[in-house]
Amino acid sequence: MLILTCPCCGVTAEETEFSPGGEAHLKRYGPGSPDRDYESYMFNRKNPRGVHFERWRHTYGCGKWFLAARCTITLEVFGTYRAQTTEPPADIIAAIKARRPEWEGFA
Amino acid sequence: MKRYSAFAIAREALRQHKGWSHAWASPEPGSSYDVVIVGAGGHGLATAYYLGRNFGITNVAVIDKGWLGGGNTGRNTTIIRSNYLQDPSAALYEKSRALFETLSQDLNYNVMFSPRGVMMLAQTEHEKRGYLRTERANALQRVQTRFIQPAEVKKLVPIINLDGPRYPVLGALWQARGGTARHDAVAWGFARACSDMGMHVIEQCAVTGVEAAGGQVTAVNTTKGTISCKKLGIVVAGHSGALADMAGFRLPVESVALQALVSEPVKPCMDVVVMANTVHGYMSQSDKGEMVIGGGADGFNNYTQRGSWHHIEETVRALVETFPMISRLKMLRQWGGIVDMTGDRSPIISKTPLGNCFINCGWGTGGFKATPGSGWAMAELIAKGEPGPLAAEFSMTRFREGRFIDESVAAGVAH
Amino acid sequence: MSHRLPKGGRLIDRSKSQNFTFNGKSMAGFQGDTVAASLLANDQMLLGRSFKYHRPRGVVAAGAEEPNALLGLGQSNRYEPNQSATTTELFDGLEAVSQNHWPSLEFDLLSVNNLVPQFLTAGFYYKTFLRPRAFWKHVYEPLIRRSAGLGKAPAPDARDPDRYEQIYAFTDILVLGGGIAGLQAALAAGQSGAKVTLWEQTAHWGGRAPVDGAQIDGQPAQDWINATVARLHAMDNVQLRTRCMGAGVHDHGYVLGYERVADHMPGADTPRHRLWRMRARQIITATGAIERPLSFAGNDVPGVMLASALRDYIVNYAVAPGARIVVVTNNDDAYRSAIAAHDAGLDVAAIIDPRAVASGDLPARARALGIEVLEGRAIRKVKGGKRVTGVEICRQDSSGGAVERSIDCDAVAMSGGWSPVVHLWSHCGGKLLWDEAGSYFRPDPARPPLGADGAGFVRACGAANGELLDVLSDAHRCARMAADAVGANGQPDAAPQATAPAEAPMQPVWMMPAQASYDLRMKMWLDYQNDVKVSDVQLSAREGYQSVEHTKRYTTLGMATDQGKLSNINGLAILSDALGQPIPATGTTTFRPPYTPISIAAIAGEARGAIFQPLRRSPVHDWHADHGAEWEPVGQWRRPFAYLRTGESRHDAVNREVKNTRENVGLLDASTLGKILVRGPDAGRFLDMLYTNMISTLKPGKCRYGLMCNENGFLMDDGVVARLDGDSFLVHTTSGGADHIHAWMEDWLQCEWWDWQVHTVNLTEQFAQFAVVGPKARVLLDRLGGMDVSRDALPFMEWRDGMLGGFDARVFRISFSGELSFEIAVPAGQGRAFWDRLVTEGADLGLMPYGTEALHILRAEKGFIMIGDETDGTVIPQDLGLDWAISKKKADFLGKRGMEREAMVNPDRWKLVGVETLDGSVLPHAALAVTGGKNANGQAQTEGRVTSTYYSANLGRGIAMALVRNGPDRMGDVLSFAGDDGKDIKARIIDPVLIDKEGAKQNV
Amino acid sequence: MSDRETSALPGAHFAGFVTVSEAGLRGMITLRGDLSSDAIAGALADVTGLDMPAQRCVNSAGDMAAAWMSPDELLLMLPYDQAGAMAQKLAQALAGEFATVANVSDARAVFTLQGAGVFDALAKICPVDFSEFDQGEIRRTRAAQVAAAVWMSGADQVTVVCFRSVAQYMFDLLSAAAAPGSEPALYT
C-alpha cells in the first residue's frame, strides 16, 4: 500500500487517493507514423525490474496527473514530479543515481 | 518411474515407504539441448511434456530460477473454465479443459481435476446480456454452457444471497464441467512425466542472458553456466518483460501483483465455483475446506508478490454481500503473484523477432486453466516453427495489426 | 485430572463466576479465564479432532500459537467456527462446541483413518484415486471433503447481526506487543517525543515476564509493568490499546491492527471488531517468542502441552492441566514450569532432559525441591489415547528400542527451545539470520523491510529479536534507533535492569530419541492440526519435494489455521536433516499476513447493506421509486428501466411507454448524462482531437452529435456537443462514461497538450436534465411558458437559455427517438420541482415517464446506435456506418492512427445493418449468423451477430440491428441465425432505420 | 415558487457521538485558472474582497470563503442565492484572461459534523492524519468510496462536501461512523 506525495498540491497520501496510469514519458505517434513506432507507443512497455517512471493521478485530491520514479522491486519512491515534461528532471535522476549507482539511466 | 496406484501405496506401506524415489530428477544442466524452456511453471512444463509426447522431442531442459511451480502456478485460485466469448480463446481454453479431464490418468498423477461447475453471476441487465451473448457463442464453439435462472443458482449455491440490496442475481452463466484442480499437483505431475521422458528439469537456476548469432538464438546464460540450445521457449509469466529484454525485444505486457486469500477451513458449504464480476469477487471451496478467494490486481508495475491491501478489502466486501454467511469466517492467509497483463487481456503464444525463440506469456490473471492447452499449442509452435490453429491468433504482432482478442467485451473478466 | 487450584490465578477474578456450556454441558469459570483455561479447570482436556486422522486433540498452548483447541462458538446468526479457545476470553453465557468429529467428540468414526496411517502418508492422494476417472468427482472427492474442513460452516442463510468498522490512524512509532520489551520500547520512544502507539493482542500488559518471575529494577516484574503502563497512559504522545493484534505489515509502513472490541462482551452496543489501518513511520516488533514442541512419539496425545503453557495455566488462571506432571526439555527455561507446578502443590514426577548434564541455576533449584532430573534421556513414547497416562523413557542417543523406565503421569510439559515471533518483521520482506546458539531464526538487522524512502522501517526487540535475556536494554536501544529515524531526539530515562537466574545453553533436539525408528517417527507430530509427522517430511524429502516450499505444499506442514507457529522450525530441521544440509540452507517458508486469522467481517468493515457501495441518485430518484420504477444499474447510478403500474408486467409497461411517447408525450430523466464544460481559446482545437468529427466549426447556439474513440480507434463514447459561446462548449457523454471521459480529457490536457489553453469542468451533477419527447412535447412546453420553443425560435439541433415555467432552463432541441424532442436542463436543486411541474401540466396530454428500455427501443426504431450495445470496445465507427462522422479533413484525432491498421481497413469487417425475421418474431439477443462451415478449430463459422433486438410495439413486430460481414452490400439477403435447440432462424438484412427515415417527425 | 429549489437531503440529521447534519443549499463557484497569476488574484480580490488562499487553504470573510482546490482551481463558497450573480461578476472581471467560472452550487451536498469527536468519526472513512490538520486548511480526499472535501469550519466542527448524487451515501456513512458506542478514542 504505497504512499506518494503529489507535487501539485503537496499532499502525501496513500495509494487509494491516486490512480495509476502506466509508463511515463511515452512519445505519442499519430496518423501516418510507422507501425513500429505506433506499436511502441501504444503497446510495448519497458516493464523493468527496477527503476520505473510512471504516471499517477491525484484522483481523490487535486485531480492532477504527476509522474513518479519508483523501484518495482523494492517499491522505493525516488521522487515525484510534474507531468509536463518529456523526460525525468535532473534532480530526480540524481536521486535515483544516489540510491542505485548501477542504474543505467533514462533511455 | 514407479507407477502410482493404490496398490503401490499398499505395498510401500509394508516397507516404511522406502521404495519411493524422486518424483522428478534434479540433474545438473547439460551443455546443450534441442530445446530449452525457461520457466518451470505449469505452462513451461506442459510445453516440454507435449514436445515429448506429441513430437518426440525429448532432448529438452526446463529451467527455473526458483522451485518449480513456485510462480503463479503455485499461487492461483485454480479456476478452470472455457466459457470465453471470442472464438480463438474458446478454442484454446476448451482444448485445455478437455485435456484436464484426463490429465490425472495421462500423467499418472492425481491432479484432482474437479469438474464441479463454474458459475458466473449476472447482476446487471448489461452483464446478463453479456452472458447471454457468451452462451450463444459457446454453443457454436462446442463449449457447453447454459444461462440459468436465479432459482437454479440458489439450488446450486445455497449460501448465495440472491437479492442483495444493490445487485440482485438475475441469473448466471453455468459451465457444469468447469471447476478446479490441485494447482501444485499440475506442476508436479508434468515435471514427473517430463523427467520420465529423460528431460531435464533444472531448479534454482536463473536465466540471465540470451545469446544469438545471425538473428537466431544459440544459447542462454544462467547462474549455472551457459547452455546452448537450438530452440528457446520463454514461458516465465510475470517475468516475460525481463526475458524479452534479454532476447532484445519488447512486449505489450506489464507485470502487476494479483492477490488471493483463503479462509480457515470449514466443512463443505459450497460445491461449485462462483464468480461475481460486477462486484469483483470470486470464491470456491478447496477440498481441504478453505474458501479460496481471488482478489484484484494492482494498477502499477510490481515484482514483489505482495499487493496493496485495499484490493483485499474490496473483494471481501463484495463476497460478504454475495455470501453473507462468510462474515464470521476468518481470513487465514493472503498472498500475491506477479501476472503479465496484455492490452487485450488475452495471451501471447508467438514467434518473436529473434529466430527460433518463441514466447508464451500474457496469461495475466487467468492462465492456470490453460496450462495443458497452452503447453500443447506452444509445443506445436516450437516443434514446427509455425503456430498451429490453436495458437494462430495469439501472435504478438496482433496489436499493431489491430486484431485484438478482447474478452472483456461481454462483461466478462479473465480469471 | 486437570482442575482449578484453590489459590492463585493472576488474571482471574474468583468473585465473578461465569457460566458457559461445552457441547451442551454446563460449566463454570471465572472472569479473566480464557475459554481454554476454564475448560481445563472443568477437566475437559479433549477438545477436538485432528484434520486427517481425527486423532483426539487437547490444548497445547496458552496463546496465539494454539493449533488444536479450536471450537465452534455461539449460536445461529452468531455462530462462528474455528475459534481458538486459548485466545478467546470467557464470558457469561458462552456456548462452545467441539469440531471435526462424527458422531461425537468422544467417539469419532472417522478416526478409523488413524488405524491406517501407513497408507495415508503425505501426498498419498496424488498417487491414488486415479481410476475409474469419474470416481474422483462423485466418490473420492466428496469423501475427502467431508472428512476435511474442521468446523461446520455457518448456516447458508446466516446473517451476522454484529457491527464492524475500520479506522485510519497515523503514528511515528508503532510498537507491536505489550510485553516488557514492548512497554520499555514504547516508554523510551515516548520519552524521545515521538508519537507512539502500542498494541497488545491480549487483554493484559506484560507478556511472559510476570509468569516467569523476573525481577526488574529490584521489584517483581508485575510492579514494574503496572508502573510503566501508568506512565505511558499519562503521556499525551502515547496511545495504548489492548485486544489489538498487529495482523499484517504491508508496504510503506502500513499495518493492519485487528481490535477485538467486543468479543468478550457479546451483544454490547459497540462494533465487535475494528480494523486499524495504521500508517507508521517506524515499527517495532516486540512480539515475543514462541516455545517449540519436541518431536517424540505420541506428542499429540491430549495432556501433552508446551511447558510455558503449563506454567501460564497455573500462574495466570490457577488451573492445573494435570495432577502428576512430567517435564521434558532441552533448555533451562522449562524448569520454571516444573518449579511452578511444584509450588502449586502438583506432583512433578520427573524432568527429562536430553542434555548430558543439566547444571544451571534453575535445574539446581528444581533438584533442591526434590524433583528428579533425568539427564541424557528422552521420551520414547507417550502412553494414552484421549489423555496421557504415562511416558516411556529411553536414552536420547538411542533408537528408542530399549525402554528404560515408564512413568505414570497425566500431563507432559515439553520445551524444545524458543523461536522469536518474526512474522511481522518478515511480512514485508525482512530477512532472517540463523542463530546457532538458540537454534532459531531471528531478524537480520542488515536486511530489514524497506519503506517508501528505501530505508528499513521495522525493528525487532526483546524475545522477538532473539534476545531472551537482556530484553529491556534491547528494547531501549531499539526504541532509540526508531526515535532517531523519525527525528525525535528527547532523552529517555536509562533502561531498567532485569535480573533472572543464569541459564545454561540449550541443546537443539529435533527428534527424540535421536535415532528414532520408523514406528516412532510415524507417531511424532510436527503439525498437530494438519496431522503432519516427522515421517511425512522425511518421505517428502525422499520423493524429491526438497525445497521447503515443496515440502510445505506436499505435506501441508504449516498450512493449518495456526500457520505452523509451533511446527515450522521443527519441520524444516527434519527436512534439513533428511537432505543433509544445514538449516539456513533450507530456509523458511514465506511469512504472510495475517499473524492469526482475522474475521472476514472486519475486512469488509462498515461497507454492507445501504453503504456497501455508493448509489448515485438523480434529483428525481425518489419520484421514480414512488412510481413503480424497476431499476437498472448504470455505473453507480440507478435509472428506471420502466415504470410498472399496478398489475402490469415489465413487458406491458415498456410497450405502453414506447407507444405513448410516439403518440402523446413521454418524459425521461436524463440527469445522469455526463455534462462537461470545455472552455478556453483552444477548446475547439482540443475537441477536434477528441472527437472523430469536426467540432470547432460548430456555431454558438447549435448542437452537434459526435463520436469519441480511443487511440485504438474503437468507439468509446458518443453524445451531443453544444457550443455555448466563442470558447465554451458543453459536451454530453453517456451516463456511464461521464467520469471516465472527464478524466480522459484532463489526461490529454495535462500530460500531452499542456500548452493548450483549455479548462474542463464536470457539470454532470449541477443539472437535472429531462427529455420531453413526442408529438405533444411543444404543447407542454408552451403551457409552462416563458420561452419561445417554436420551430423557428428553436430549430432542431439548437439550444437556448431562458426561464421556462419560472425555472432556470437550458433547452436543447435534440432527439434520440426521432420524435419532436426537447432536453431541458435545470439546476439540480430545481430538478424535482420542475419534474413535478411537467408531470402535472402534462397529465391531460397523456404524459408518461418512460425508462431506459423504452429509450432503447425508440432509438432502435430509428436505427440509432447505443454505446454498449452496438459497441463493445472492439467496434470502430466505420463498422456502424458512421463514416460520415469521421472527418477526412483533420490531420489528426484520437483513434485516427489506430484506424489505419490492416485489421481495421479489412473490407470483411462486420458492419451494421437492420435485420428482420421472416416471421416477424423477435430475434434472440446476441444471436449469431452461421454460414454452415467449420473453422480450423472445429467451431461453427459465423458471419454476423445481433447487437440489439426488441419487440417494437409501434411496429408490432421484432426489430433488430446486427453486425454482418459486408452487411450493407447485402440488403435483402436472408441470414441464418443459430437459435435455441439447434434450430436456425431466418432473417433478412434491411435498412436499420424503421421509422420516419426523412426525419419529418423530429423536425416539426 | 418558494420551494423551487431544494438541497440534496433537506433536514437530514443524526445525533451520534457527533452530530451529522445536512447543511442545506450552499452557493459554490468553481474558478479555474492559474491561481498564482496576479490577474486572477486581483479579480478575486476585486470582486469578493478575498485574498487568494495559499496551497490547500481556505480564506474567508463574512459569509464568503475561497478554497484552494488545485493549482488551477479555486472554490468560492457563498450564500446560495448570490452564486449566480457572483459567477457573472467574476466572469466579467476575468474577461480576457484564460480563466473559467462555473456555478456548481447544485452539484454538491454539504454536511456539518459537530462534537468533540469529529475526527474520531472522520478517521473511520478518510485516510487522513487529522492530527496534522489545521484550522484554515482544506483537504480533498476520499470518504470510503467517494470523493470529499473536508475542513474545520469552527470549534469541534467539520464541514464535509461531496457530490450531490451521493448525499444519501455520505449521510449514511457519516451516521455509521458516528454511531453511539463506537467511539474509537483516537483523537479524543
Ligand SMILES: Cc1cc2nc3c(=O)[nH]c(=O)nc-3n(C[C@H](O)[C@H](O)[C@H](O)COP(=O)(O)OP(=O)(O)OC[C@H]3O[C@@H](n4cnc5c(N)ncnc54)[C@H](O)[C@@H]3O)c2cc1C
Ligand atoms: C492470485 C492469482 C490468482 C489466479 N487465479 C487464477 C484462476 O483462478 N484461474 C486461472 O486460470 N488462472 C489464475 N491465475 C493465473 C495463473 O496463475 C497464471 O496465468 C498461470 O499459472 C501462469 O503459469 P505459467 O506457467 O505461465 O507461469 P508461472 O507459474 O509463473 O511460471 C513461470 C516460471 O518462470 C520462472 N522464471 C522467471 N524468470 C526466470 C528466469 N530469469 N530464469 C528462469 N526461470 C524464470 C519463475 O520462477 C516461474 O516458476 C491466477 C494468478 C494469480 C497470481
Ligand SMILES: NC(=O)c1ccc[n+]([C@@H]2O[C@H](COP(=O)([O-])OP(=O)(O)OC[C@H]3O[C@@H](n4cnc5c(N)ncnc54)[C@H](O)[C@@H]3O)[C@@H](O)[C@H]2O)c1
Ligand atoms: N529464558 C528463556 O528461554 C525465555 C524464552 C522466551 C521468553 N522469555 C521471557 O519472555 C519475555 C520477553 O519479553 P518480550 O516482551 O520480548 O516478549 P513477551 O512474550 O513477554 O511479550 C510479547 C507480547 O507481544 C504480544 N504479541 C505478540 N504478537 C503480537 C501481535 N502480532 N500483535 C500484538 N501483540 C502481540 C504478546 O501477546 C505478548 O504480550 C521476558 O520475560 C523473557 O525473559 C524467556
Ligand SMILES: Cc1cc2nc3c(=O)[nH]c(=O)nc-3n(C[C@H](O)[C@H](O)[C@H](O)COP(=O)(O)O)c2cc1C
Ligand atoms: C488454492 C490454494 C489453496 C491454499 N490453501 C492454503 C491453506 O489451506 N493454508 C495455507 O496456509 N495456505 C494456503 N494457500 C496459500 C499458500 O500457503 C501460499 O501462500 C501461496 O501458495 C503463495 O505462496 P507464498 O505465500 O509462499 O508466496 C493456498 C493457496 C492456493 C493457491
Ligand SMILES: [Zn+2]
Ligand atoms: Zn494533488
